[in-house]
Amino acid sequence: MKNLTSMIDIQKSPNSKLSQTNFDNLVFGQVFSDHMMECDYKDGAWQNPVIKPYGPITLQPSARVFHYGQAVFEGMKAYKDKEDKIWLFRPDQNFERINKSSERLAIPEFPKDYFFNALEELLKLDKDWIKQGFGNSLYIRPFVIASEAGVSASAAKEYKFMIICSPAQAYYSGEVRVKFSEKFSRAADGGVGYAKAAGNYGAQFYPTNLAKEEGFQQIIWTDANSHEYLEEAGTMNIFFRIGDKLVTAPTNDRILDGVTRKSVLTLAEEFNIDTEVRRVSVKEIVEAAEKGELKEMFGSGTATVINPIVGFGYKGKKYELPKMEDSYAKFFKDKLMKIQYNEAEDKFGWRYEVK
Amino acid sequence: MKNLTSMIDIQKSPNSKLSQTNFDNLVFGQVFSDHMMECDYKDGAWQNPVIKPYGPITLQPSARVFHYGQAVFEGMKAYKDKEDKIWLFRPDQNFERINKSSERLAIPEFPKDYFFNALEELLKLDKDWIKQGFGNSLYIRPFVIASEAGVSASAAKEYKFMIICSPAQAYYSGEVRVKFSEKFSRAADGGVGYAKAAGNYGAQFYPTNLAKEEGFQQIIWTDANSHEYLEEAGTMNIFFRIGDKLVTAPTNDRILDGVTRKSVLTLAEEFNIDTEVRRVSVKEIVEAAEKGELKEMFGSGTATVINPIVGFGYKGKKYELPKMEDSYAKFFKDKLMKIQYNEAEDKFGWRYEVK
Numbered sequence: 001m002k003n004l005t006s007m008i009d010i011q012k013s014p015n016s017k018l019s020q021t022n023f024d025n026l027v028f029g030q031v032f033s034d035h036m037m038e039c040d041y042k043d044g045a046w047q048n049p050v051i052k053p054y055g056p057i058t059l060q061p062s063a064r065v066f067h068y069g070q071a072v073f074e075g076m077k078a079y080k081d082k083e084d085k086i087w088l089f090r091p092d093q094n095f096e097r098i099n100k101s102s103e104r105l106a107i108p109e110f111p112k113d114y115f116f117n118a119l120e121e122l123l124k125l126d127k128d129w130i131k132q133g134f135g136n137s138l139y140i141r142p143f144v145i146a147s148e149a150g151v152s153a154s155a156a157k158e159y160k161f162m163i164i165c166s167p168a169q170a171y172y173s174g175e176v177r178v179k180f181s182e183k184f185s186r187a188a189d190g191g192v193g194y195a196k197a198a199g200n201y202g203a204q205f206y207p208t209n210l211a212k213e214e215g216f217q218q219i220i221w222t223d224a225n226s227h228e229y230l231e232e233a234g235t236m237n238i239f240f241r242i243g244d245k246l247v248t249a250p251t252n253d254r255i256l257d258g259v260t261r262k263s264v265l266t267l268a269e270e271f272n273i274d275t276e277v278r279r280v281s282v283k284e285i286v287e288a289a290e291k292g293e294l295k296e297m298f299g300s301g302t303a304t305v306i307n308p309i310v311g312f313g314y315k316g317k318k319y320e321l322p323k324m325e326d327s328y329a330k331f332f333k334d335k336l337m338k339i340q341y342n343e344a345e346d347k348f349g350w351r352y353e354v355k
Numbered sequence: 356m357k358n359l360t361s362m363i364d365i366q367k368s369p370n371s372k373l374s375q376t377n378f379d380n381l382v383f384g385q386v387f388s389d390h391m392m393e394c395d396y397k398d399g400a401w402q403n404p405v406i407k408p409y410g411p412i413t414l415q416p417s418a419r420v421f422h423y424g425q426a427v428f429e430g431m432k433a434y435k436d437k438e439d440k441i442w443l444f445r446p447d448q449n450f451e452r453i454n455k456s457s458e459r460l461a462i463p464e465f466p467k468d469y470f471f472n473a474l475e476e477l478l479k480l481d482k483d484w485i486k487q488g489f490g491n492s493l494y495i496r497p498f499v500i501a502s503e504a505g506v507s508a509s510a511a512k513e514y515k516f517m518i519i520c521s522p523a524q525a526y527y528s529g530e531v532r533v534k535f536s537e538k539f540s541r542a543a544d545g546g547v548g549y550a551k552a553a554g555n556y557g558a559q560f561y562p563t564n565l566a567k568e569e570g571f572q573q574i575i576w577t578d579a580n581s582h583e584y585l586e587e588a589g590t591m592n593i594f595f596r597i598g599d600k601l602v603t604a605p606t607n608d609r610i611l612d613g614v615t616r617k618s619v620l621t622l623a624e625e626f627n628i629d630t631e632v633r634r635v636s637v638k639e640i641v642e643a644a645e646k647g648e649l650k651e652m653f654g655s656g657t658a659t660v661i662n663p664i665v666g667f668g669y670k671g672k673k674y675e676l677p678k679m680e681d682s683y684a685k686f687f688k689d690k691l692m693k694i695q696y697n698e699a700e701d702k703f704g705w706r707y708e709v710k
Contacts, residue, residue, distance in 0.1 A: 027505075027507070028506075028507045029417065029505050029506035029507040030504075030505045030507070032417060036416060054416075056413045056414060056415050056416070057413070057414060057415075057416050058411045058412070058413045059411060059412060059414070060411050060412075061387075061391060061409075061411070061412050061517050061519050062384065062387060062496075062519060062521075064557075065420070065421060065553075066420060066426055066498060066500050066553070067426070067428050067496070067498060067553055067556070068553055068556035068557045068560075069424035069426060069552070069553030069554035069555070069556060069557040069558070070556075070557035070560065071421060071422070071424060071557065073422050103561065104558075104561050105557050105558070105560065105561060106557075106560035106561040106564055139506075141417075141422070141506055143421060143422060145421050146557070149385075150382075150384045150385045151383075151384035151494075151496055151519075151521065152382070152383045152384040152385070153556055153559075153589070153590050154560060154563070155560040155561075155564060162416050164416050164417060164506075166417075166506065181545070183545050184545040184546070185543040185544055185545035185546045186543070186546070187543055187546070188540040188541070188542055188543035188544075188546060188579035189540055189543075189579045189580070190536070190538050190539040190540035190579055190582075191539070191540045191541070191542070191543060191558060191579065192554075192558045197424070197554065197557065197558065198420075198421070198422055198423055198424030198553075198554060198557075199424035199547075199552065199553060199554015199555065199557060199558060200424070200554065201422070201423035201424060201425075201508055202419075202423045202424040202425035202426065202460050202461075202501070202552065202553075202554060203424070203459075203460070203546060203547045203552065203554060204508075205423075205425065205460065205461035205509060205510040206458065206459050206460065206461040206510075208509070209461055209510060224543035224544045224545055224546065224579060224580075225544070225579075225580045227545075234508070235508050
């Protein structure tokens, strides 16, 4: 992969926005780096990959993405170590997943060499947008949209693959409390919940806004059939610590197979943390909280890494979690970030150097 | 409504594409009329409605619609009668529904006066795009997209409402056979199935493509929990005729409340057709087909009006329906179209003249 001749047309930006960017006061996903990658699918093939100055795109108002949500995305991060080396974390997983998402959305698979070549060239061009220091990163957003004009309700024949990059600090600020969903659902069995499909996210905003009015920052989605089992948080997978046992729901066709989630499970095994991957009932968690056995809850995801949850709400009752000295959330976050920032041994081959 | 002073900035197209358009050979949703309507939501208000020449739109690649599918739409048609008068069919229903969809997608409500004023001005400008004759119409596509730049996963603060128009003949051609879904699902309880949310449509393309490979044109979605009950077809609601009884599923939060569906139910009542609105099990329909009691199946929707279904497939078996002389599908299609084209009395006040 590393020795590939660049197959991407690179158009350098004549000027950089770097000097106008305040890296100490970044809002997630608001500022974008100097360049972006674009590649079109036409006549049955992905073609003309180009890296060019970040800027607007022009589409017909009948483009299918506007009408039928035929769109998928990924979230990744680039990290800079103390020697200014640039690292990605398990990018193979993101590559595989965007194509798995695409398949479910009837979008053609994106080629692996274009994907990695684009990432490398883009990150080398925009390397000054990646700042050293724990928590600092360049958030990378690969996405695919159905660009074909025409509103007939069928899969498009033309698509646009893009990568845009946004410098990031921590994703969530402040304490996070979650509501266990009692009525609304995120995904159906046999649906697209396992895919990073655009429509999965827009569908969550309204219920999340209602939860915000009640003082929660996020929703933990429950299964649509019974609302008895806890699934995921929409932008995070969810872990529970009951006593010293780590518990999380298995992935299925409703739950995203999170890269951070699977990395936490691997680390838990390495460090002999007793772990159960199984259905987690609301009843069990409420009872554990009432008995004082629910020690922690935390979310995992690329944007957030590990996000501690300090309390939850269910059927009008609010539960607060204890403050733990030997927090699993803190433990995993530290372990993961040390690997991501090249400050710890990479036992599992998760790091990928951009050079 | 009719006497409102136009509040819309109208920019006429300097030239028309009419003469280049072959109205005898239209592919659904491919050709668009000369003008479109656009209105932006910014700073907490819908503002600057404009009708202008149909053309591309420009958005930041970080616009939320590309990433989070925060988008809804409607489908309507304008008809021309023998005296060149222009008619809409129950546009109040589409107006109400787009705002119901928007609410679920956390999109701000669109104002009624803008909606109707835009429709009227746009249709008057593009009246020559509406051709006389049964089956001919101008398909109208109002839609809303989250236009705000920035990839944080929350509802946008900026939106674009648009109306584009495409001349149409019949939507489906050829015989339509449907597959009863055994594995894939369209919507979850507590989800967005009742909304015309963009993501609901993109999610159907892949399962529909698989069904097409088996010789079916559409899927009849079943409930995600058990796959035992027939719900809707994604672009159509579905009716069954068992003996002389008309049966259709009730609307719920998974099923779109179709304008054509509810009009069929009203007509069925008017003409004393025995009707049941209740859950329809796959088992019942398969058994009725085997006994020869399933006389008809048809879909209803704005694009298709009434679409007869000639057969269905379930668990590898294919069932063909009889050819009926006194077809309900034909009856309702004729009744509906005569009302739509101002050739029959409008008992229920469904027609809306654009003048």
